[in-house]
Amino acid sequence: MASSTPGLAQRLETYRPSKKALGWCCVLSVIATIVVGFSWGGWTTSDTALAMANKAADNARATLAAEICTAQFHRNPDAAAQLTALNKLDNWDRGDFIRKGGWANLPGLKEPVSGSADLCAQQLVAKL
Numbered sequence: 001m002a003s004s005t006p007g008l009a010q011r012l013e014t015y016r017p018s019k020k021a022l023g024w025c026c027v028l029s030v031i032a033t034i035v036v037g038f039s040w041g042g043w044t045t046s047d048t049a050l051a052m053a054n055k056a057a058d059n060a061r062a063t064l065a066a067e068i069c070t071a072q073f074h075r076n077p078d079a080a081a082q083l084t085a086l087n088k089l090d091n092w093d094r095g096d097f098i099r100k101g102g103w104a105n106l107p108g109l110k111e112p113v114s115g116s117a118d119l120c121a122q123q124l125v126a127k128l
Contacts, residue, residue, distance in 0.1 A: 058114065065106055065116035070123050073103045087125055094121035 006014075017025075037043040044052070073079060086097055095118035098104050104112035104120055 061113050062115035062119055065104065065113035066119035066123055068106060069098065069104045069112075069116055069120035070127075073098070073101075073120070073124060076101075076103070083124060086121060094118070094125065097121065098124075 073082070076082060082101065086094055089097055098117040098121050099112055104117035106113065
């Protein structure tokens, strides 16, 4: 006994969507693409990308300054005694110790690069 209702394939073949339905499909597709792109696709706005680039530059600057700081620290004649004193301090006081000693100041700059003294202290204590 044959069924008189058409099957899914036949209904899809004869379906003709209206312009309104096509328009809504396009709008929803654009919204879905934007949501997926920003959520999981790794897209960012220009402000977010700029903030990420500035943070990376600041970290690179601090890392370079910390390397120079450790070299200046080790050139000090009493570096071993200073390193022992540094190791006895609490973590939050070590950056101040490095700043007060003048090792974090780069040649030509009056103030140390932000974050470099703390990073320098971490590197010095880690090499013990």
